[in-house]
Amino acid sequence: xxxxxxxxxxxxxxxxxxxxxxxxxxxxxxxxxxxxxxxxxxxxxxxxxxxxxxxxxxxxxxxxxxxxxxxxxxxxxxxxxxxxxxxxxxxxxxxxxxxxxxxxxxxxxxxxxxxxxxxxxxxxxxxxxxxxxxxxxxxxxxxxxxxxxxxxxxxxxxxxxxxxxxxxxxxxxxxxxxxxxxxxxxxxxxxxxxxxxxxxxxxxxxxxxxxxxxxxxxxxxxxxxxxxxxxxxxxxxxxxxxxxxxxxxxxxxxxxxxxxxxxxxxxxxxxxxxxxxxxxxxxxxxxxxxxxxxxxxxxxxxxxxxxxxxxxxxxxxxxxxxxxxxxxxxxxxxxxxxxxxxxxxxxxxxxxxxxxxxxxxxxxxxxxxxxxxxxxxxxxxxxxxxxxxxxxxxxxxxxxxxxxxxxxxxxxxxxxxxxxxxxxxxxxxxxxxxxx
Numbered sequence: 001x002x003x004x005x006x007x008x009x010x011x012x013x014x015x016x017x018x019x020x021x022x023x024x025x026x027x028x029x030x031x032x033x034x035x036x037x038x039x040x041x042x043x044x045x046x047x048x049x050x051x052x053x054x055x056x057x058x059x060x061x062x063x064x065x066x067x068x069x070x071x072x073x074x075x076x077x078x079x080x081x082x083x084x085x086x087x088x089x090x091x092x093x094x095x096x097x098x099x100x101x102x103x104x105x106x107x108x109x110x111x112x113x114x115x116x117x118x119x120x121x122x123x124x125x126x127x128x129x130x131x132x133x134x135x136x137x138x139x140x141x142x143x144x145x146x147x148x149x150x151x152x153x154x155x156x157x158x159x160x161x162x163x164x165x166x167x168x169x170x171x172x173x174x175x176x177x178x179x180x181x182x183x184x185x186x187x188x189x190x191x192x193x194x195x196x197x198x199x200x201x202x203x204x205x206x207x208x209x210x211x212x213x214x215x216x217x218x219x220x221x222x223x224x225x226x227x228x229x230x231x232x233x234x235x236x237x238x239x240x241x242x243x244x245x246x247x248x249x250x251x252x253x254x255x256x257x258x259x260x261x262x263x264x265x266x267x268x269x270x271x272x273x274x275x276x277x278x279x280x281x282x283x284x285x286x287x288x289x290x291x292x293x294x295x296x297x298x299x300x301x302x303x304x305x306x307x308x309x310x311x312x313x314x315x316x317x318x319x320x321x322x323x324x325x326x327x328x329x330x331x332x333x334x335x336x337x338x339x340x341x342x343x344x345x346x347x348x349x350x351x352x353x354x355x356x357x358x359x360x361x362x363x364x365x366x367x368x369x370x371x372x373x374x375x376x377x378x379x380x381x382x383x384x385x386x387x388x389x390x391x392x393x394x395x396x397x398x399x400x401x402x403x404x405x406x407x408x409x410x411x412x413x414x415x416x417x418x419x420x421x422x423x424x425x426x427x428x429x430x431x432x433x434x435x436x
Contacts, residue, residue, distance in 0.1 A: 032167050032169070032190060032191055032436050033061070033089045033091060033165060033167050034054050034089070034165075035054075035188075035190075035436075036049070036050065036051040036052065036054050036188070037049060037050040037051070037188070037230040037232075037271060038415065040412075040413050040414065040415060041271055041273070041302075041413070041414075041415050042270075042271030042272075042273065042301075042302025042304060042324065042413050042414070043268075043269050043270060043271055043300040043301055043302045043322075043324065043413060044228055044229060044230045044269050044270050044271030044302065045271065045413055046269050046300070046413060047228075047269065048185075048186075048228060049228065050186060050187075050188060050228040050229065050230045050269070050271070051163075051186060051188075052089075052163065052164060052165035052186060052187060052188030052230070053087045053088045053089040053090075053163055053164045053165035053188070054087070054089075054165065055087040055163070056086075056087040056088045056089045056165075057087075060073075060086055060087060060088040060089065061088070061089040061091075062088075062089070062090060062091065063091040063092075063093050063169070064090060064091070064092060064093065064096070065092075065093050065094055065096065066096060066100070066104045067096055067097065067098050067100045067102075067104070067155070067158075068100075068102045068104065070090065070092065070096060070158060071158065073088065073090045074088070074090060074158070074159070074160060074161065074164070075161060078154065078158060078159055079154070079159070080159075081158075081159045081160065081161055082159040082160065082161055082180070082182055082183065082184060083161060084161035084162075085161055085162040085163050085184070086161070086163065087163040087164075088161075088163070088164050088165070089164075089165045089167070090164065090165070090166045090167070091167055091168075091169045091172070092166065092167070092168045092169070092172035092173070092174065092192060093168075093169050093170045093171075093172060094170055094171055094172065094173070095171070095173040095175055096172075096173065096174055096175065097175045097176055098155060098156040098158065098174060098175060098176045098177030098178075099152075099155060099156060099175075099176040099177065100155070107155065109152075109200035109201075112148050112149075112151040112152040112155075112200060112201075113148050114144065114147050114148050114151060115140075115143060115144030115147045115148065116140070116141075116144050117141060117144035117145050117147075117148045117201070121141050122141045122142075122145060122204070123249055123250075125137070125139065125140075125141045125142075126141070126142075126204050126206075127250065128206055128212070128250055131206070132206070133206040133207070133212065134206070134207065135206075135207065136203075136205050136206070136207055137203065137204060137205075142203075145201050145203065146201075148200070148201050149199065149200070149201040149217055152199070152200055152201065153217065153218070155177070156176055156177025156178070156197065156218060157177060157178065157180050157218060158174075158177065158178070158179050158180065159180050159182065160179050160180065160181050160184070160187055161184055162184040162185050162186050162187065163185075163186050163187075164186075164187050164188070165187075165188040165189075165190070166179065166187075166188070166189050166190075166192065167188070167189075167190045167191050167192070168190070168191040168192035168193065168234075168433060169191070171193075171433075171434075172191060172192050172193065172433075173192065173193040173194075173195060174192060174193070174194050174195070174220075175195050175196060176195075176196055176197065176198065177197050177218060178194055178197045178218060178219055178220040178221050178222070179220075179221050179222075180222055180224065181221070181222065181223045181224065181226040181229055182222070182223075182224040182225060182226060183224070183225050183226065184226050184227075185226065185227045185228050186227075186228045187223075187226065187228070187229050187230075188229075188230045188232070189221060189229075189230070189231050189232070189234060190230070190231075190232045190233050190234065190436070191232075191233050191234065191433055191434070191436055192234045192235075192433065193234070193235045193236075193237070193433050194220035194221060194234060194235070194236045194237070194260065195237050195238070195239045196237075196238050196239045196240075196241045196257075197218045197219065197220045197257060197258070198216075198218075198238075198241055198256040198257060199216035199217045199218050199256050199257070199258070200256075201217075202214045202215060202216045202217075202254060202255060202256055203215050203216075204249070204250065206250075211251060211252060212250060212252055213252055213255070214249070214252055214253065214254050214255045215255065215258070216255055216256050216257055216258045217258060218257075218258055219258050219259040219260065219261070219262045220236050220259070220260045220261065221234075221236075221260070221261050221262075222259070222261075222262045222263075222264065223261075223262070223263045223264070223267040223270055224262075224264055224265045224267060225264075225265045225266040225267055225294070226267050226270075227267065227268045227269050228269045228270075229263075229267070229269070229270045229271075230270075230271050230273075231261060231270070231271070231272040231273070231275060232271075232272070232273045232274055232275065232436075233273075233274045233275065233431070233432065233433065233435060233436045234275045234276070234432070234433060235275070235276040235278070235432045235433045236260035236261065236275065236276065236277045236278070236280065236283075237276075237278050237279050237280070238257055238279050238280050239279070241256070242279050242280075243255050243256065243257055243280075243281050244336065255281065257280065257281065257282070258282060259282055259283065259284060259285050259314070260277050260280050260283050260284060261275075261277070261283075261284045262284065262285040262286075262288065263284075263285070263286045263287075263299060263301050263321075264285060264286075264287060264288040264299075265288065265292075265294060265295075266294040266295055266298050266299075267298065267299060268298040268299060268300050269300055270300070270301040270302070271301075271302045271304075272284075272301065272302070272303050272304075272306060273302075273303075273304050273305055273306070274304075274305045274306065274427075274430060274431045274432070274435070274436075275306045275307070275431060275432065276306070276307045276309065276431050276432035276433075277306065277307065277308050277309070277311055277315065278307070278308070278309040278310055278311065279309070279310050279311075280310075280311050280312070281311070281312040281313065281336075282312070282313060282314050283308065283311045283312070283313065283314045283315050283316070284303075284314050284315060284316035284317065285314055285316065285317055286299050286301055286316050286317065286318040286319065286320075286321050286323055286347075287299050287318060287319025287320045287321060287344065287345075287347070288319070289319070290319060290344070290345040290372055292319070292320065295319065295320040295321070296320055296346065298320070298321065299318075299319070299320050299321025299322075299323070300321055300322050300323070301316075301321055301323045301324070302323075302324040302326075302411075302413065302414075303316065303323070303324070303325045303326075303328055304324075304325075304326050304327045304328065304414070304415075305327050305328065305329075305423075305426065305427055305430070305431060306328045306329070306427070306431060307328070307329045307331065307427050307428070307431045307432070308328065308329070308330045308331065308332070308340065309331045309332075310331070310332065310333045311332065311340075312336050312337060312338050313337075313338035313339055313340075313342065313369075314342060315330065315340040315341060316341065316342070317341075317342030317344060317369075317371070318341075318342060318343065318344050318347040318349050318373075319344035319345045319346065319347055319372075319373070320344075320345065320346045320347060321347060321348070322348045322350075322407070322409055323347065323348070323349045323350070324350050324411040324413075324414070325341060325349060325350065325351040325352075325354065326350070326351070326352045326353050326354065326411070326414065326417060327353050327354065327417060327418050327420075327423050327426075327427075328354045328355075328423070328427070329354070329355050329357070329423050329424050329427040329428070329431075330354065330355070330356045330357065330367070331357045332356075332358065332359070332362055333359065334359050334360065334361030334362050335361070337362055337366070338366075338369070339366055339367065339368065339369035340356070340367050340368070340369075341367065341368050341369070341376075342368075342369045342371050343368065343369065343370050343371055343373045343374060343375070343376050343403060344371040344372050344373045345371070345372040345373050346373060346375075347373045347375065348375045348376075348407040348408055348409055349375070349376050349377070349407055350376075350377045350378075350407045350409070350410075350411055351376065351377070351378045351379075351381060351390070352377070352378070352379045352380055352381065352417075353379075353380050353381065353417055353418065353419060353420045353423065354381045354382070354420060354423065355381070355382045355420045355421070355423040355424050356381065356382065356383045356384070356388075357384060357424065358383055358384055363393075363397070364383050364388055364390065364393040365393045365394050365396060365397030365398070366397075367383075367390055367393070367394070368390055368391065368393075368394040368403060370394070370398065370401050370402070370403050374402070374403050374404045375404050375406065375407050375408055376391060376403050376404060376405070376406075376407055377405070377406055377407040378390045378391050380419075380420060381420055382420035382421060382423075385421070387420065391403050391404075391405055
């Protein structure tokens with residue numbers, strides 16, 4: 001379904017941005033900006049559907065080129081923009097560096113440092129030889145790290161209110177941060193590149209895993225207790241700043257990136273379609289805790305026609321939700337690869353008609369990962385051109401910890417489903433930015 005195209009869009013509004021207004025007529029952009037999620041296109045189309053800002057008036061249909069303009073267009077103040085439910089269409093034109101001040105001057109990590117934090121002092125304080133391995137950091141340097149991280153978050157985590165469409169035009173790109181869709185309904189994010197949402201202040205946690213881990217804070221896009229969200233034709237990447245190039249401290253990678261798209265804390269009715277997720281570690285989390293008390297009966301998400309390229313894990317990693325994964329293209333790289341689809345606590349994943357292009361060094365038994373759940377339906381998936389029983393391959397390689405063979409539900413909210421053999425061509429030709 002499309003809303004009739006407008007003949008002109010406001011490039012800016014004096015009330016919101018304090019600038020002279022002009023009209024532009026980007027016909028293709030108008031179509032993209034006003035498109036709503038089609039009926040039966042995944043979980044995002046359930047109940048009331050997802051229409052984003054398609055009802056926005058001219059005063060709330062704006063094009064932005066800086067962080068300050070983006071915040072203004074979303075309501076005026078980042079800390080409160082999440083509660084702004086006025087229908088709005090925000091067109092992101094060109095690159096917006098989110099690590100900038102209101103004068104559009106770039107902010108380096110040093111601009112956020114407070115409380116006497118330095119990495120050298122932090123490493124000295126929490127060296128396992130000094131701090132131990134049985135408790136998480138606390139004290140002066142941890143307090144300073146948290147305060148510094150909070151200052152960066154206020155800049156790079158952009159809050160989005162209900163009834164909003166954020167769409168890229170002219171190579172629209174958000175650099176150095178991302179969008180937070182929290183406690184709201186009805187949001188569309190399309191045709192944007194999300195690049196390098198890097199945390200300047202990762203936390204060391206010696207209790208995370210057998211050897212401890214560095215953990216960062218920011219996602220490129222997060223749906224947090226949000227409903228009816230459509231994420232379509234975006235490209236998510238770490239760019240040149242991949243985690244593999246980061247140093248190691250305490251023998252563990254200094255990981256500056258968190259998720260590319262996370263759906264957590266009671267979020268529901270989400271469709272992610274025709275996106276590219278690439279060059280990243282922890283890609284997509286659906287449900288962030290085994291101990292959650294808000295996720296049962298929620299976290300219903302559809303992933304279709306997405307490309308996961310050179311990602312390490314979580315494509316996606318699921319807890320609790322009924323998650324439909326069909327017609328996606330997986331192209332992992334040998335070496336750091338862990339798994340693609342993770343089956344977590346109380347999850348019910350259906351994975352059908354996907355295509356896995358596995359290089360030498362990655363076996364079919366590694367594609368799935370049993371975490372704290374086992375309910376899974378996986379039919380008619382192809383590995384390197386051959387229809388393959390993914391569950392059978394996993395169970396053969398993991399005889400002591402087997403997956404089940406049924407998710408216990410059947411997806412009904414699907415548009416045309418292609419055979420797995422057609423997926424590489426379709427996704428390569430049409431997924432990602434600029435291919436709507």
